[in-house]
Every structure is written in C-alpha cells, then in structure tokens.
Amino acid sequence: xxxxxxxxxxxxxxxxxxxxxxxxxxxxxxxxxxxxxxxxxxxxxxxxxxxxxxxxxxxxxxxxxxxxxxxxxxxxxxxxxxxxxxxxxxxxxxxxxxxxxxxxxxxxxxxxxxxxxxxxxxxxxxxxxxxxxxxxxxxxxxxxxxxxxxxxxxxxxxxxxxxxxxxxxxxxxxxxxxxxxxxxxxxxxxxxxxxxxxxxxxxxxxxxxxxxxxxxxxxxxxxxxxxxxxxxxxxxxxxxxxxxxxxxxxxxxxxxxxxxxxxxxxxxxxxxxxxxxxxxxxxxxxxxxxxxxxxxxxxxxxxxxxxxxxxxxxxxxxxxxxxxxxxxxxxxxxxxxxxxxxxxxxxxxxxxxxxxxxxxxxxxxxxxxxxxxxxxxxxxxxxxxxxxxxxxxxxxxxxxxxxxxxxxxxxxxxxxxxxxxxxxxxxxxxxxxxxxxxxxxxxxxxxxxxxxxxxxxxxxxxxxxxxxxxxxxxxxxxxxxxxxxxxxxxxxxxxxxxxxxxxxxxxxxxxxxxxxxxxxxxxxxxxxxxxxxxxxxxxxxxxxxxxxxxxxxxxxxxxxxxxxxxxxxxxxxxxxxxxxxxxxxxxxxxxxxxxxxxxxxxxxxxxx
Numbered sequence: 001x002x003x004x005x006x007x008x009x010x011x012x013x014x015x016x017x018x019x020x021x022x023x024x025x026x027x028x029x030x031x032x033x034x035x036x037x038x039x040x041x042x043x044x045x046x047x048x049x050x051x052x053x054x055x056x057x058x059x060x061x062x063x064x065x066x067x068x069x070x071x072x073x074x075x076x077x078x079x080x081x082x083x084x085x086x087x088x089x090x091x092x093x094x095x096x097x098x099x100x101x102x103x104x105x106x107x108x109x110x111x112x113x114x115x116x117x118x119x120x121x122x123x124x125x126x127x128x129x130x131x132x133x134x135x136x137x138x139x140x141x142x143x144x145x146x147x148x149x150x151x152x153x154x155x156x157x158x159x160x161x162x163x164x165x166x167x168x169x170x171x172x173x174x175x176x177x178x179x180x181x182x183x184x185x186x187x188x189x190x191x192x193x194x195x196x197x198x199x200x201x202x203x204x205x206x207x208x209x210x211x212x213x214x215x216x217x218x219x220x221x222x223x224x225x226x227x228x229x230x231x232x233x234x235x236x237x238x239x240x241x242x243x244x245x246x247x248x249x250x251x252x253x254x255x256x257x258x259x260x261x262x263x264x265x266x267x268x269x270x271x272x273x274x275x276x277x278x279x280x281x282x283x284x285x286x287x288x289x290x291x292x293x294x295x296x297x298x299x300x301x302x303x304x305x306x307x308x309x310x311x312x313x314x315x316x317x318x319x320x321x322x323x324x325x326x327x328x329x330x331x332x333x334x335x336x337x338x339x340x341x342x343x344x345x346x347x348x349x350x351x352x353x354x355x356x357x358x359x360x361x362x363x364x365x366x367x368x369x370x371x372x373x374x375x376x377x378x379x380x381x382x383x384x385x386x387x388x389x390x391x392x393x394x395x396x397x398x399x400x401x402x403x404x405x406x407x408x409x410x411x412x413x414x415x416x417x418x419x420x421x422x423x424x425x426x427x428x429x430x431x432x433x434x435x436x437x438x439x440x441x442x443x444x445x446x447x448x449x450x451x452x453x454x455x456x457x458x459x460x461x462x463x464x465x466x467x468x469x470x471x472x473x474x475x476x477x478x479x480x481x482x483x484x485x486x487x488x489x490x491x492x493x494x495x496x497x498x499x500x501x502x503x504x505x506x507x508x509x510x511x512x513x514x515x516x517x518x519x520x521x522x523x524x525x526x527x528x529x530x531x532x533x534x535x536x537x538x539x540x541x542x543x544x545x546x547x548x549x550x551x552x553x554x555x556x557x558x559x560x561x562x563x564x565x566x567x568x569x570x571x572x573x574x575x576x577x578x579x580x581x582x583x584x585x586x587x588x589x590x591x592x593x594x595x596x597x598x599x600x601x602x603x604x605x606x607x608x
Contacts, residue, residue: 057357059365060222063115064271064350065108068123068317069342071159071450072130072142074387076100076375077343078473079452080410084322084345084372087284098345098373101145102387105380107373108149111349117219120150123317123339124157124230124275127171129450132398132472133390138163138177140189141390147193148382153215155228155273156198157317162477164242165201165210172196172211183393197228197273200254204247214258216267222354224269224361225262227255227311231276231299231318236502237447239479240558251276252306259310268360270311276300277319277339285322285346285370296325296337304337306330312361313350313368314338322346324368336368346370398469403586404595405464409453413446413507416520416606419598420449421511424475426599427585428578429513431481432551435575439483440537442513442551443494445561448578449511450476464595471583479553479578484569488544492535493565496527502562510563512603513551515539521607534605553578 076082076099083095112118126146127139134142146154160168174191176182182189199213214227234248251274259270278298280289289296300316304327307314311329313336320342326334340346353365391398411420421444429442451473457463458470486494495518498509504526512518519534535542552566554574559567575581590596 057355059353059355059362060117060220061115062219062222062224062352062354062361063112063118064313064315064348064352065111065118065120066122066315066338066348066350067104067340067344067346068275068315069125069157069320070122070142070146070344071125071342072127072134072139073099073343074101074133074141074145074390075131076103077131077345077451078458079408079454081343081451082345084341085284086372087282087287093284096372097375099343100373100375100379101149101344102379102383103375103377104344104347104373105149105383106377107347107371109380110377111347111371117222117354119152119217119219119224121152121226121271121273121315122146122154123273123315124155124228125159125317125342126154126157128157128159128162129476131476132469133387133394135472135476136394136397137183137390138167138180139171140177140183141386143171143189143192145383145386147190148380148386151192151194152217153194153226153228153273154192154196155226155275155315156196156201156211156230157275158230158234158237160196160198160230161234161238161242165246167242168196169210197226198230199227199258200229200232200249200251201234202247202249204245210246213254214262216262216265221356222269223267223359224271224354225259225265225267226271226273227258227262228273229254229275233502236562237560239555239560251303255311256308259308263310266359268310268358269354271313271315272307272311274300274303274314274316275318276303277316277321278323278325278337279319280321280323280325285341285372287323289323289325296323296327300337301327304329304335309333309335311335312363313352313366315348315350317342322370324348324370333363335363336366338368338370340370345373347373394469398467398472399459399461400468401461401465402468402471402583403466404590404592405453405455405466406595406597408455409596409598411446411449411452416507416509417511417601417604418446418449419601420453420474421446422514422599422601422603423453423585423596424449424578424582425511425513427582428481428551428553430585430588431575431581432483432549435573436483436549439549439551441491441516441548443516443556444511444553445556445563446508446511447561448475448477448479448553448555450474466586466590468583471586472579475579475582477553477555477578479555481551481575481578481581482554482557483549483551483571483573483575484557484566485547485571486550486565486569488542488546488548490565490568491542491548491550492530492532492544494563495530495535497563497565499529500527506562508561509604514599514603517603517605519605519607523607551575
C-alpha cells in the first residue's frame with residue numbers, strides 16, 4: 001500500500017507540504033494495517049479450524065453380470081465350442097471344459113450373493129444358430145432358460161433375426177408359433193421376462209425402432225440406462241426375407257442419440273450393449289488386454305473411440321472372443337469394453353461405484369473380469385428340469401444315428417479351408433446332382449458352420465456315431481440348397497469377393513467341393529490374393545466364357561456374407577434343406593464298418 005500511494009502523489013508534482021502530508025497518511029495507514037492484519041488472519045485461521053470439511057459424495061456399489069452369443073447352448077457344448085483357454089502365470093495354457101445353462105445359472109446366482117444392486121445383461125445372439133434342443137422348438141426353450149437365469153435386458157444381435165423380425169417380437173411377447181403351434185397340451189409359451197433392445201433397427205417407412213431402444217433399471221436409488229444395438233451390417237449376414245422393410249442404422253450415432261435422451265430424463269449412468277466386437281491378441285480369457293504389446297483390434301475399437309463419453313461401459317459380442325479391454329473415449333478418458341466369448345462358457349463381472357449425488361457411474365471405479373462357467377460346480381436344479389423337459393421332447397429325433405466318422409471333423413474360421421467345410425460342400429454337391437446332373441461345384445460359407453463333428457460320444461450312441469442332433473448343431477439355419485448358373489468370369493469374381501470389398505480382412509473363404517481348386521496368395525492384398533490362372537474345375541482351367549452349374553445355400557444365393565455376384569446367378573432352382581443334404585450324404589457315404597474320415601482340406605493352396 002505504501003509504495004503505490006507515494007507514487008501516486010509524486011506523480012501529481014505537488015509541493016513539499018503535500019508530500020509531507022502524503023507521508024503522514026501513508027505511515028498512519030501502514031500502522032493501522034500492521035495492527036489489523038494479524039488479527040484478521042488469526043480470525044480466518046480460527047474459522048477454518050471450526051468449519052466442517054465437505055462430505056465426500058455418497059456412493060453405492062453396482063454389479064453388472066454380462067454374457068453374449070449364447071446361441072441356445074442349453075446343454076454343455078461339445079468340441080472347441082465348449083472349452084476356454086486359461087493362461088498360467090508362467091505363460092503356459094490349458095483348455096478347460098465350460099458352459100451349459102445348468103452351470104451358468106449356478107455361477108450367476110453365486111456371483112450375485114452379497115450384491116443387492118446387481119443386473120444381468122446380454123449383448124445379442126441369445127437365440128439363432130442353436131442346437132436341436134432349442135432350434136427344433138423355435139428357441140422357446142432358450143427364452144425360458146434366460147427367464148430362469150433372471151436376465152434383465154438383452155440387446156439384439158444379427159441371429160435374433162434368423163427367423164425374421166416378427167418372430168423376434170413373438171419371442172418377446174409370447175404365444176404359440178403361428179405354424180407349429182404349442183408343443184405340449186396346456187403349456188403356452190409366455191415370452192421373455194426381459195426386454196429385447198433394438199435401438200438401431202428401425203422400420204424403413206416410420207424410422208421407429210422395432211423394439212424399445214433403451215431401458216432404465218432402477219436399483220435402490222441407482223438408475224442405470226441400457227442401450228442395445230446390433231452391428232450396422234446385419235442386413236448383409238441374415239436372410240433378406242426376415243428383415244424386409246427394416247433399416248440398420250449406424251451404431252455410434254444411435255447410441256449417442258439415446259444417451260442424450262437418457263441424460264434429459266436425469267439418467268447419467270449409461271451402459272451400451274453392442275452386438276459388434278473385436279479380436280484380442282491372446283486367445284486366453286484371462287489375458288491382460290492392456291499389457292504392453294497386447295490390445296484389441298476389429299470394428300469395436302472404432303466404435304468405442306467415437307461413442308459419446310456419456311456412455312460409461314460397453315458390453316459387446318459377435319466375434320465370440322473373450323476380452324476386458326480399456327479404450328479411451330473421445331475425451332481421452334478410459335472406458336472398459338468387454339466380451340464373454342460364446343455358448344455360456346464365460347460370464348463377465350463388472351463392479352463400479354454409483355455417485356448418488358451426480359447420479360452417474362464413477363468411471364475410475366469400474367473394474368471387470370471374465371469368469372469361467374466351470375462344470376465341476378453343482379447344477380441348478382430348476383434349469384436341469386427345464387433342459388430335461390425339452391430334451392425328452394426332442395429325443396425321438398435327436399438320438400437317431402445318421403452317420404459314422406473315424407475321427408473328429410472340425411471347422412476353424414482362422415484358416416482358409418477346413419475338413420468340415422469341405423465335407424458340407426461335398427454333401428451339397430451330391431444333393432445338387434440328385435436334382436440336376438450337370439452340377440459341378442458347391443460352395444459353403446464358413447459362418448454357416450456352427451460346431452465340429454466330434455468322434456467321442458456325447459451320449460449313449462457310442463464313439464464315432466453321428467446323431468441327427470449333432471448334424472443339426474453343425475447346420476442349424478434351415479437354409480435350402482440352391483442351384484444357379486454362373487459364368488467363369490462370375491465365378492472368379494465370387495472368389496475375389498472373399499478377400500476384397502466388405503470381406504477384405506474378414507477371411508470369409510468359401511469352402512469348395514471336391515474338384516474345385518484354386519490358390520490363395522496371402523503375400524498379395526485384396527482381390528489380387530486370388531490367383532486367376534490357378535482356378536480349376538474338374539482338373540480343367542476355369543473358362544471365363546463358359547457357364548457352370550453351382551450349388552450354394554439360399555443365404556449365399558441372396559448375396560449374403562458380402563457375395564453380391566452370387567445373387568446374379570441365373571436359372572435358379574431351389575432344392576432341399578441343407579441339413580437334410582448333410583444327413584443324406586452321411587448316410588450314403590458312411591457305415592459302422594466303413595466310417596467317414598476327415599477330408600484332407602487340400603483344395604485351396606495357400607501361399608504365405
């Protein structure tokens with residue numbers, strides 16, 4: 001204070017008397033301040049000592065249990081689809097048998113103990129591509145099992161549309177099947193106790209979602225919003241008849257839209273259920289996704305990086321992988337993205353704090369891990385009763401022997417060609433030739449092959465016996481074998497579509513029947529990976545101008561899986577069911593004395 005006052009007066013250029021007066025005033029003020037400041041400081045310090053510190057924000061604990069891609073696996077799944085990879089501390093791994101809803105129910109019920117605010121959710125494909133015990137009854141058994149599991153909310157996946165969107169609504173609302181009716185007298189299907197969420201699946205004309213886009217779970221003062229979406233590309237991987245009149249919207253734009261709506265309703269805690277996924281660097285369910293050199297790739301990464309920070313957690317699916325990964329949101333804040341493999345082999349447990357003051361999830365508190373659904377734990381008796389009911393109803397058909405094999409015949413989507421893929425293509429070619437002797441080629445999409453043919457007996461039938469139920473598990477979609485005409489040039493374009501356009505990087509290599517061979521050069525990129533001069537039919541080079549008779553399933557014939565050229569095929573003839581084609585082939589090509597061996601899978605030559 002003294003300096004500025006003195007300077008002000010000096011700058012006025014006044015005489016000695018004013019300078020003396022200014023000095024006296026400055027001294028007086030300085031003295032007064034010297035006397036009063038310590039007292040004020042002491043008073044302030046005294047006040048701080050008596051003032052109560054602000055209360056920390058009140059929080060409560062939340063638990064979210066999540067599964068994805070159950071695919072109606074009510075009974076313990078067999079083959080590779082019934083195992084998980086566990087990684088030990090020393091880096092070694094082991095395979096653990098896992099899955100089955102009787103064990104899943106026990107796991108979920110044990111996990112909920114001591115958690116009064118718990119919610120169970122799923123990220124799509126609960127139904128569709130299901131084993132016989134569920135698929136034979138239009139997946140009513142799976143809906144009843146999910147009700148018994150106390151499922152709270154399910155986001156739709158692409159397989160929820162396998163029988164069409166109207167059938168999805170029946171699964172939600174209940175009622176007997178419009179064609180097959182009710183399966184036992186006095187027992188009516190009641191539908192799902194939980195909502196199916198399809199935020200980005202809308203009617204073309206109205207633009208309105210076909211089901212609720214989101215739901216709010218109210219858990220003793222904690223309100224959490226759940227938004228459900230399926231992959232935008234669903235229309236490319238399901239039968240067109242089942243989705244006629246529908247549009248599938250962008251995942252990010254849809255989630256952001258409804259996250260804002262939830263916020264307007266006072267719901268700040270938001271979890272997205274997204275039927276789209278990624279690929280972790282390790283196959284082990286317990287691998288550290290955030291470790292150096294690890295991480296996640298695939299479509300979900302881009303979705304996660306762009307989706308609004310209003311979303312606190314992302315539960316995903318579709319790729320049948322296991323991961324709990326951290327991906328920053330658009331503001332750079334960490335956000336967990338999870339997936340629990342498939343077939344009920346794992347469940348994800350997410351724990352978090354909910355701030356009662358801000359009505360939001362404390363992002364930094366969110367933790368997640370995948371847990372194995374072990375088969376050495378007790379079965380849930382009510383689920384055992386449910387499974388047994390439907391199994392007994394299916395038994396007369398399920399247990400019928402349809403063929404014999406001398407070894408496992410497996411499928412593997414990570415390699416171009418598999419023994420089981422070749423077997424199915426051969427079966428479809430044999431069926432096609434029973435309709436039209438001129439058929440020369442059959443092509444099978446790997447996504448339509450759902451599990452392995454396993455040599456070890458799954459029941460009382462004996463090793464090497466293939467039952468109708470096991471055949472159904474391999475091909476559960478009820479497609480038809482369809483014959484079409486394609487020119488050699490069109491056939492070459494189909495092969496190029498395996499590795500280019502929407503399928504570039506997807507590895508959707510069509511499985512060829514015997515006599516159709518070609519070379520895949522992985523050192524090239526895109527369509528150039530198909531070596532045109534290598535393609536042969538019956539040992540003869542492919543003739544670009546010649547017309548070939550080709551067998552594919554009805555899904556592929558409609559251009560499904562990113563093969564639009566197949567939809568251009570002419571002279572179409574629809575044959576029998578693809579499962580019947582497989583069953584007939586197994587019966588004709590095998591016997592107890594001469595079981596079928598796995599094809600060599602040497603029709604596609606791979607250059608790496």
